[in-house]
Amino acid sequence: MVYHISNLEFGPEVGVGAPRSDAEVVTAWLDCIASMVDDLRELRLIDGATARTVESDSRSIDGLISKESVDAVITSPPYPNEKDYTRTTRLESVLLGFVQSKENLRTVKRGLMRSNTRNVYVGDMDDRWVVGHESIQRIASAIESRRIELGKTSGFERLYAKVTKLYFGGMARHLQSLQRVLRPGAMLAYVVGDQASYLRVKIPTGQILVEIAESLGYSCVGIDLFRTRLATATREQLREEVVVLQWRKRR
Numbered sequence: 001m002v003y004h005i006s007n008l009e010f011g012p013e014v015g016v017g018a019p020r021s022d023a024e025v026v027t028a029w030l031d032c033i034a035s036m037v038d039d040l041r042e043l044r045l046i047d048g049a050t051a052r053t054v055e056s057d058s059r060s061i062d063g064l065i066s067k068e069s070v071d072a073v074i075t076s077p078p079y080p081n082e083k084d085y086t087r088t089t090r091l092e093s094v095l096l097g098f099v100q101s102k103e104n105l106r107t108v109k110r111g112l113m114r115s116n117t118r119n120v121y122v123g124d125m126d127d128r129w130v131v132g133h134e135s136i137q138r139i140a141s142a143i144e145s146r147r148i149e150l151g152k153t154s155g156f157e158r159l160y161a162k163v164t165k166l167y168f169g170g171m172a173r174h175l176q177s178l179q180r181v182l183r184p185g186a187m188l189a190y191v192v193g194d195q196a197s198y199l200r201v202k203i204p205t206g207q208i209l210v211e212i213a214e215s216l217g218y219s220c221v222g223i224d225l226f227r228t229r230l231a232t233a234t235r236e237q238l239r240e241e242v243v244v245l246q247w248r249k250r251r
């Protein structure tokens with residue numbers, strides 16, 4: 001639907017292009033089904049594990065998964081990059097009935113990590129988790145000073161510093177809520193990218209994530225470079241990395 005039939009464009013932000021007068025629907029659908037069938041045929045040969053999907057907020061998973069039952073976490077969480085993830089998947093969310101009204105959409109957004117100024121709400125308090133975290137506070141102050149220096153006064157721009165603190169506070173909450181469900185020795189991998197979306201102030205996401213994790217009793221096994229990306233505004237290479245952690249301590 002999204003890639004073959006709709007008029008959505010990804011550049012990489014999602015946009016709406018000119019309506020199409022026609023599109024090949026059945027062939028695109030059939031190709032996807034064929035690829036799923038191929039996958040299933042291949043997977044039949046593997047002695048797999050059972051899977052369970054939990055629709056929830058990763059910042060409060062401790063009540064949803066049994067205590068000390070998780071050996072590994074591998075995830076690509078949001079980055080503080082001004083991306084509204086509900087926009088990326090809006091069409092399928094509506095067509096599949098996950099979002100039926102504006103109120104519905106707001107509920108979904110509230111359950112997400114704060115990673116863009118469009119999902120910051122009055123009463124958000126994740127920033128409290130990083131009040132004493134020096135490098136996050138320094139970056140947030142640098143963003144706010146740059147905003148004032150450049151005379152930027154829009155509602156969104158005023159929220160840049162706040163959303164940065166809310167983002168890392170949310171990640172801290174997530175890592176804390178995981179502590180109870182992880183088995184000692186569990187390994188974790190987080191794909192995250194450095195950012196410079198907020199008035200070009202560089203946010204070394206992976207490095208800060210390690211600082212937060214270490215303060216919560218995790219050890220950093222390594223930060224593997226996954227790829228680099230050219231920041232269009234600053235022409236600087238930004239790192240995308242896999243932060244590998246290990247859970248050692250029980251609190």
Ligand SMILES: C[S@@+](CC[C@H](N)C(=O)[O-])C[C@H]1O[C@@H](n2cnc3c(N)ncnc32)[C@H](O)[C@@H]1O
Nearest residue numbers: 056057058059076077078079085086111112113
């Ligand atoms: C960088 S994207 C990863 C997308 C994923 N790899 C995929 O292919 O669909 C981050 C994802 O985290 C989800 N997300 C944001 N906040 C979350 C939360 N509190 N709990 C669980 N997932 C969340 C977003 O909706 C988004 O789909």
